[in-house]
Amino acid sequence: MTAIRIDGNVLAAKVRDRIAAEVSALKARGVTPGLAVVLVGEDAASQVYVRNKVAACAKVGMHSVMHKLPAATTEAELLALIDSLNRDATIHGILVQLPLPKHIAEKKVLEAVAAHKDVDGFHAENVGALMIGEPRFVSCTPAGCMEMLRDIGMTDLRGKHAVVVGRSNIVGKPMAMLLLHANATVTICHSGTKDLAAQCRQADILVAAVGRPRFIKADMVKPGAVVIDVGINRLPESEGGKLVGDVDFDAVNEVAGYLTPVPGGVGPMTITMLLQNTLVAANRA
Ligand code: GUN
Numbered sequence: 001m002t003a004i005r006i007d008g009n010v011l012a013a014k015v016r017d018r019i020a021a022e023v024s025a026l027k028a029r030g031v032t033p034g035l036a037v038v039l040v041g042e043d044a045a046s047q048v049y050v051r052n053k054v055a056a057c058a059k060v061g062m063h064s065v066m067h068k069l070p071a072a073t074t075e076a077e078l079l080a081l082i083d084s085l086n087r088d089a090t091i092h093g094i095l096v097q098l099p100l101p102k103h104i105a106e107k108k109v110l111e112a113v114a115a116h117k118d119v120d121g122f123h124a125e126n127v128g129a130l131m132i133g134e135p136r137f138v139s140c141t142p143a144g145c146m147e148m149l150r151d152i153g154m155t156d157l158r159g160k161h162a163v164v165v166g167r168s169n170i171v172g173k174p175m176a177m178l179l180l181h182a183n184a185t186v187t188i189c190h191s192g193t194k195d196l197a198a199q200c201r202q203a204d205i206l207v208a209a210v211g212r213p214r215f216i217k218a219d220m221v222k223p224g225a226v227v228i229d230v231g232i233n234r235l236p237e238s239e240g241g242k243l244v245g246d247v248d249f250d251a252v253n254e255v256a257g258y259l260t261p262v263p264g265g266v267g268p269m270t271i272t273m274l275l276q277n278t279l280v281a282a283n284r285a
Contacts, residue, residue, distance in 0.1 A: 033282035093119030144269025166209030
């Protein structure tokens with residue numbers, strides 16, 4: 001059996017068309033949704049991500065501003081910028097690209113973003129709201145994964161076992177919460193998990209968010225499972241230099257029922273959910 005591909009580009013285009021129409025309607029009422037993207041330092045991958053985020057805003061008719069700060073920016077300078085964005089009425093969403101340089105306390109920065117502008121869903125208030133089942137802003141990558149599940153008709157996950165590999169604050173933990181709220185039975189695995197392959201093989205829905213190229217092998221996947229690959233890993237030049245996910249695509253493709261590709265899977269959905277969150281923020285403002 002070959003897995004059915006869940007095409008993130010196709011789904012993202014569909015959702016972005018709907019968002020663009022809603023942006024037009026909001027503009028007609030005098031409000032242009034605005035996103036501020038803050039990048040500190042020269043991280044190559046982050047530069048690509050923020051460029052894509054700003055371009056995506058323009059395509060749906062949103063206003064966006066990019067603040068590119070040098071790596072030597074102090075924490076106080078960054079906090080001052082966030083403070084001014086919090087008070088800027090033309091900005092409805094604020095995104096501080098991670099990772100930040102080591103000399104800046106990430107937690108302090110994320111908490112400085114006003115919760116009602118926290119379109120990344122990283123503020124403790126928004127994380128807590130998700131935890132108690134009353135989500136406001138949900139982290140974009142897991143939100144995008146849930147859209148992909150909905151798109152293949154998996155809305156109520158009662159009786160399904162979901163296994164999330166990875167426990168980051170950005171993906172693993174919020175992903176597990178969203179799956180739980182959709183009534184799945186959820187296991188969170190990580191680097192300290194004993195017999196990871198056996199845990200993964202239980203999964204009707206397997207979400208790979210470990211950040212290790214082709215880590216999930218075919219013998220870790222239950223035949224027919226839905227496999228969602230969150231990883232974006234650049235292989236070394238000696239291995240071709242291409243982008244691959246956390247899933248060994250070609251092998252798992254022969255076992256899984258559904259599979260997301262990399263690139264063109266979760267990535268475009270992450271940006272789409274950022275647009276969605278920004279639209280929601282503007283609507284609430
Ligand atoms: N770095 C990696 N993923 C993300 C994300 O979703 N948001 C932000 N702000 N930084 C990231």
